[in-house]
Amino acid sequence: MYNDTRFLLLFVALVAFAPRAGLAQSGRDYVYIVGSSTVYPFATVVAERFGRASSFRTPKVESTGSGGGFRLFCDGIGVDYPDISNSSRAIKASELSACAQNGVTEVIEVKIGYDGIVFANALSAPDVALTRRDIYLALARDVPGDVPGELIANPYQRWSEVRPGLPDQRIEVLGPPPTSGTRDEFVELAMADGCRQFDWVRELAAAEPDRHRRICQTLRDDGAFVQTGENDNLIVQKLEANPRAFGIFGFSFLDQNFDKVKAATIDGVLPTFDAIADGRYPISRPLYFYIKKAHVGMIPGLERFLVELTHERTLGEEGYLVDRGLIPLPAAERESGEAAVSALEVLPLAGK
Amino acid sequence: MNRVVESRLRRRHRRERTFRGLCVASVLVAALFLLVILGSLFRQGASAFTQTRISLPVPAMLPAGDLPDSGAMDYDAAVLDALAALLAIDPDRAERRELRQLVSIDAAFVLRDYVESSPGRVVSDASVRVPASAKVDMAIKGEFDRTAASDRRPLSDLQIDWIDRLVELGAIERTFNTALFTNGDSREPELAGIRAALMGSVLMLLITLAVAFPIGVAAAVYLEEFAPRRAWIRLLELSINNLAAVPSIVFGLLGLVVLIDWLGMPRSAPLVGGLVLALLTLPVIVISSRSAIRAVPTSIREASLGLGASRMQVVSHHVLPQAMPAIVTGTIIGLSRAFGETAPLLMIGMVAFIVDVPSGVTDPATALPVQIYLWADSPERAFAERTSAAILVLLGFLLSMNLLAAAIRRKVEK
Numbered sequence: 001m002y003n004d005t006r007f008l009l010l011f012v013a014l015v016a017f018a019p020r021a022g023l024a025q026s027g028r029d030y031v032y033i034v035g036s037s038t039v040y041p042f043a044t045v046v047a048e049r050f051g052r053a054s055s056f057r058t059p060k061v062e063s064t065g066s067g068g069g070f071r072l073f074c075d076g077i078g079v080d081y082p083d084i085s086n087s088s089r090a091i092k093a094s095e096l097s098a099c100a101q102n103g104v105t106e107v108i109e110v111k112i113g114y115d116g117i118v119f120a121n122a123l124s125a126p127d128v129a130l131t132r133r134d135i136y137l138a139l140a141r142d143v144p145g146d147v148p149g150e151l152i153a154n155p156y157q158r159w160s161e162v163r164p165g166l167p168d169q170r171i172e173v174l175g176p177p178p179t180s181g182t183r184d185e186f187v188e189l190a191m192a193d194g195c196r197q198f199d200w201v202r203e204l205a206a207a208e209p210d211r212h213r214r215i216c217q218t219l220r221d222d223g224a225f226v227q228t229g230e231n232d233n234l235i236v237q238k239l240e241a242n243p244r245a246f247g248i249f250g251f252s253f254l255d256q257n258f259d260k261v262k263a264a265t266i267d268g269v270l271p272t273f274d275a276i277a278d279g280r281y282p283i284s285r286p287l288y289f290y291i292k293k294a295h296v297g298m299i300p301g302l303e304r305f306l307v308e309l310t311h312e313r314t315l316g317e318e319g320y321l322v323d324r325g326l327i328p329l330p331a332a333e334r335e336s337g338e339a340a341v342s343a344l345e346v347l348p349l350a351g352k
Numbered sequence: 353m354n355r356v357v358e359s360r361l362r363r364r365h366r367r368e369r370t371f372r373g374l375c376v377a378s379v380l381v382a383a384l385f386l387l388v389i390l391g392s393l394f395r396q397g398a399s400a401f402t403q404t405r406i407s408l409p410v411p412a413m414l415p416a417g418d419l420p421d422s423g424a425m426d427y428d429a430a431v432l433d434a435l436a437a438l439l440a441i442d443p444d445r446a447e448r449r450e451l452r453q454l455v456s457i458d459a460a461f462v463l464r465d466y467v468e469s470s471p472g473r474v475v476s477d478a479s480v481r482v483p484a485s486a487k488v489d490m491a492i493k494g495e496f497d498r499t500a501a502s503d504r505r506p507l508s509d510l511q512i513d514w515i516d517r518l519v520e521l522g523a524i525e526r527t528f529n530t531a532l533f534t535n536g537d538s539r540e541p542e543l544a545g546i547r548a549a550l551m552g553s554v555l556m557l558l559i560t561l562a563v564a565f566p567i568g569v570a571a572a573v574y575l576e577e578f579a580p581r582r583a584w585i586r587l588l589e590l591s592i593n594n595l596a597a598v599p600s601i602v603f604g605l606l607g608l609v610v611l612i613d614w615l616g617m618p619r620s621a622p623l624v625g626g627l628v629l630a631l632l633t634l635p636v637i638v639i640s641s642r643s644a645i646r647a648v649p650t651s652i653r654e655a656s657l658g659l660g661a662s663r664m665q666v667v668s669h670h671v672l673p674q675a676m677p678a679i680v681t682g683t684i685i686g687l688s689r690a691f692g693e694t695a696p697l698l699m700i701g702m703v704a705f706i707v708d709v710p711s712g713v714t715d716p717a718t719a720l721p722v723q724i725y726l727w728a729d730s731p732e733r734a735f736a737e738r739t740s741a742a743i744l745v746l747l748g749f750l751l752s753m754n755l756l757a758a759a760i761r762r763k764v765e766k
Contacts, residue, residue: 030716035523037729041539041730041731043705044539047705047707048538048705048707049457049541051707052457052461057708058706058707058708060620060705060706060716061686061704061705061706062619062620062701062703062704062705063704063705063726064701075637080616080618080619099692123504172575230729231728232729232731233728233729233731233736235731244700248598250731253731255731256384256506256731256732256733257733258503258504258505258506259496259497259504259505259506318449319747323453324539325731
C-alpha cells in the first residue's frame with residue numbers, strides 16, 4: 001500500500017502546482033455585457049440588432065443582477081472582464097471606488113430610459129385607485145399607531161380597513177423576492193414615500209436613519225404579501241386566476257399583457273407611457289449602461305455598439321426599444337447622452 | 353382448528369389485496385401526474401412547432417430589369433412596398449409603421465439572401481416567404497381575443513383588417529418552424545431557436561462524460577478491489593457519499609473560484625460547465641459503480657485468481673465486464689441529472705444571451721435548461737409556447753439518452 005500513498009501525494013502536488021492562468025482568453029472579438037435582469041430584455045435586443053446589422057459578432061449578455069454585474073465589471077481591465085455593466089439604479093459611490101481600486105478609473109454612464117413598476121390586478125377585477133400611503137399601510141410589517149412614536153403590528157386584513165372606499169376584500173399582493181431590483185425600487189419609491197406621510201416617522205429619517213429604514217421598508221410577512229419567484233409572467237398568470245389579488249411587476253410585462261391585467265392608479269395617475277416618461281407616475285426608475293473607457297478601442301465593435309445603443313432608432317421616441325416597453329428619455333436628454341458617449345465623457349471618481 | 357386457519361387465511365388474502373390495490377393506485381397517481389404535465393406541455397407547446405409566414409411577390413419589391421447592387425438596396429423598404437402592393441393600399445407614415453409590425457425584422461434579410469443567391473434578373477412570378485412577426489403569429493394561432501377593446505390587444509383594428517385580407521389572398525401560411533431548431537437564441541420570438549443552447553449542452557455533456565466516467569470507474573475499482581481498510585479510506589468513502597447530496601450550486605461556486613478565478617479559464621465556456629457538471633456527477637458514478645462491482649460474485653474473482661490471473665487481470669477481464677451494464681446505467685442517470693442542471697451554470701456565467709452556436713469548448717455558450725429559464729422569463733407572450741416546446745425537446749433528448757443506455761446495456765450484457 002506504500003505505492004498508493006506515494007502516487008496520491010504526487011497527484012496532489014500536480015494539482016497544487018498546476019500552471020495558473022494557462023487557459024486565459026488570449027483575445028475576445030465580441031462585446032461582453034453583464035448586469036440587471038430588468039435591463040436584460042432591452043440590452044439583448046440592442047445586442048441582437050447590432051450583431052445582425054454590423055460585421056461584428058453579437059455581444060454576449062449575462063443576466064447577473066445589478067450588484068452582481070458591478071462586482072464583475074469592477075474586477076479589472078482586460079479581455080477577461082466585462083466591457084459594459086447595465087443597472088436598474090445608479091452606480092453607488094462604494095462601487096465606483098471598488099472599480100478604481102482595480103484600475104477601472106474611467107467609467108462612462110448612459111441613461112437609456114425609464115421603467116415603471118405597476119400595481120396591477122386581473123381585468124375582471126374592479127378598477128382601483130391607490131395612494132402611496134395606502135400601499136404603505138397595506139404592506140408594511142409594522143405601521144404607526146394612533147399615538148406618535150407608537151408602532152403596531154400591521155392590523156389591516158382588508159383593503160377597506162386601510163381606507164374606506166377601497167374594495168372590501170382581503171389584502172393579497174404578489175411580488176418579487178428580495179434579490180430583485182424591482183422589489184428594491186418598489187420598496188424605496190412606493191412604501192418609503194407613503195411612510196413619510198407620518199410626521200414622526202419622517203423626523204426619524206435624520207435622527208435614526210436605520211430605524212426609519214426598517215419602519216418604512218420592511219414588507220409584512222403574515223401572508224398578505226406573497227413572494228413569488230423572480231418571474232413576472234408567473235405573477236400575471238396568478239392574477240388572471242385570482243381576481244382578488246394584486247401583483248407588482250415591471251411596466252413591460254403590463255405592456256405585453258393588456259388583455260389579461262390592468263394597473264391601479266397610484267396617487268391618481270395611471271402608469272401609461274406618457275405618464276412614466278414625464279415623471280407624473282411616481283413609481284418609476286431610470287435604467288443605465290456603464291461602459292469601461294479603457295476597453296473602447298481594445299475590444300472590436302465596442303465603439304460601434306455604443307453608437308447603436310445611443311442612436312435615435314434605438315432609444316428615440318419611435319425607437320425599437322420603445323416597442324419592447326422601454327419608456328424613452330426626453331429628446332433633449334437622449335441627445336445630450338448621445339453626445340456625451342461619443343465624446344467618451346467619464347464619471348467623476350467621487351461618485352454621486 | 354380448521355376454522356381458525358381459514359379465518360387467518362382470509363385475513364391474509366384481504367391484506368394482500370389491499371396492499372396490491374395501494375400499489376396499483378400509486379402507479380396510477382404517478383401516471384396521472386405525468387399525463388397532466390405532458391398534456392399541458394403539449395397543449396401549450398404544440399403550436400410553437402409551426403410558424404406563420406407571409407409570401408410576398410418578388411416583382412413588387414424589386415425594380416424591373418437588372419437588379420441594383422445588393423449593398424445599395426433598402427430591403428426594409430422593399431418588404432413594406434411589397435406588403436402594400438399585396439394589400440393594394442398606399443400607406444402614409446403612421447400606417448407604414450403599423451405595416452412594419454406585421455413582418456419579422458428577418459424579412460429584409462430573407463429578401464437580401466434571395467437577391468444575392470439569384471444574380472441578375474428575377475422570375476416574374478417568383479415569391480419569397482418571409483416570417484410573420486410574433487404578433488401576427490399569435491393572432492393566426494388564436495392566442496388572443498380579437499374582439500377585445502382595441503387597447504386590450506396587441507394588434508390595432510387596421511392590422512387585424514390587413515391580416516384578414518392577407519388570409520383571404522392566401523398569402524399567409526403556417527409552415528413547420530425550422531427556425532426553432534436551426535437558429536440560436538433571439539429576442540424576436542419568431543426567430544428564436546434552441547440550436548446554440550442544445551449544442552452547448554452537448555459539448556458540456558461530452559466533457560462531463562470524458563472526465564467523470566474514467567475517473568469515477570477507476571475510483572470505484574480502487575475502493576472496491578484494492579483499497580486497504582484504513583481509517584482515511586473510510587473517511588473518503590463517507591465524503592463521496594456525502595458529496596452526492598451537496599446542492600448543485602455549491603459545485604458552481606467551486607467552478608467559479610477554482611476554475612475561473614484561480615486557473616483563469618474563460619467564463620460562459622462549455623469547458624468549465626462540463627468540468628463543474630463532471631464534479632457533480634462523479635459521486636453518482638462512483639457510488640453506482642461501486643455497488644455494481646460489489647454485486648459481482650466473489651467466486652468469479654477466486655476462480656480466476658485460482659487459475660493464475662493477476663489482480664489486474666481479474667478486474668479487467670472479469671469484474672469490470674460483469675459490472676459494466678450497471679455502471680453504464682449509473683453513468684447515464686448521472687449525466688441526465690447533469691443535463692437538467694441550471695443552478696451551477698449561473699455561477700460560471702452561462703445564464704446569458706448568446707446568439708452564436710458554439711464551435712468549440714471555450715466559445716461562450718449556454719445550455720438548454722438555461723434557455724428554457726430565460727424564455728420563461730421573457731415579457732413577449734410568444735415565448736410562452738416556445739418555452740413549452742423547448743421543454744418537450746429537452747424531454748425528448750432525455751428519453752433518447754435513456755433509450756441509448758438501455759441499448760448499450762443490452763449489447764454489453766450479451
